[in-house]
Amino acid sequence: MSTRVITQCLAGLCLLFASAGVWAHCDGNHTGDHPHCTGGGTSGGDPDPVFTAESLNPYIEPVDSYSLDPGDVIVYREATVDLSQFAGTWESGGTCDHGIRTGTLSTRPKSSQLPDIAVLQFGFRSVLESGKEAHHVLIMEGQFDEPNNWPPSATDPETTLTLDYWEYAAENKKGQREDCAGASPSVPDPSGPWTVTVTRKP
Numbered sequence: 001m002s003t004r005v006i007t008q009c010l011a012g013l014c015l016l017f018a019s020a021g022v023w024a025h026c027d028g029n030h031t032g033d034h035p036h037c038t039g040g041g042t043s044g045g046d047p048d049p050v051f052t053a054e055s056l057n058p059y060i061e062p063v064d065s066y067s068l069d070p071g072d073v074i075v076y077r078e079a080t081v082d083l084s085q086f087a088g089t090w091e092s093g094g095t096c097d098h099g100i101r102t103g104t105l106s107t108r109p110k111s112s113q114l115p116d117i118a119v120l121q122f123g124f125r126s127v128l129e130s131g132k133e134a135h136h137v138l139i140m141e142g143q144f145d146e147p148n149n150w151p152p153s154a155t156d157p158e159t160t161l162t163l164d165y166w167e168y169a170a171e172n173k174k175g176q177r178e179d180c181a182g183a184s185p186s187v188p189d190p191s192g193p194w195t196v197t198v199t200r201k202p
Contacts, residue, residue, distance in 0.1 A: 052064050052065070052198070052201060053076055053079070053107060054196070057194050059082035060082075061079070063079045068151060072108055072150060073107075074198065075104065076104070077104055079102065079122065081103070083100070085194075086166055088179075088181045098124070103122055105122045106121045107119070109144075116144065118142050118162070118163065120139070120163060122138040123135060123137050124137075128170065128175055128179055129178040134171060134172070135170070135172075136170050137168060139167055140194065141163060141164070142164045142165065142193065145159060146159050152200040154200065159198050162195050164188035164189055164192045164194075165184045167182065
């Protein structure tokens, strides 16, 4: 396994479990009018611009954003994603497929230190090996075609994310012990790359 894969898995999983609670939180596990769940981001003032994310590979039904939070993370609620390309493996050895799911999607740079690395994150609910339902998160990584144009500007409104790595797992440790999880077999994954286009609306 390459150094990049090890780094991504470790860093990705840390982010995965830190961020999954946010998606569960926004999926209805709280009360109140939270800006990052209802639109408007965290900065207040003028409304956030609206962005559309869509893709044929993997299939992402075109969906409009509801917030730019906290300025470089574009979040989309009620996104529908076909996860059939990312089949996981039960700990007991069986295989599984999360199929088509609807949940919360985000697109963003990996970090302020790694702004050229594009990250797609998708939180959704799916079943465990036990048959119980749990919150899951898919994380994909790759590159922006225009790293200096994120989020897409009014003068250059379209940016593409080209993704070549993925992993997903359940949100909590108990779920992970019986989880239909998975990870890209290599970087780049021979099944990819996958592209997602993000367009700023006028």
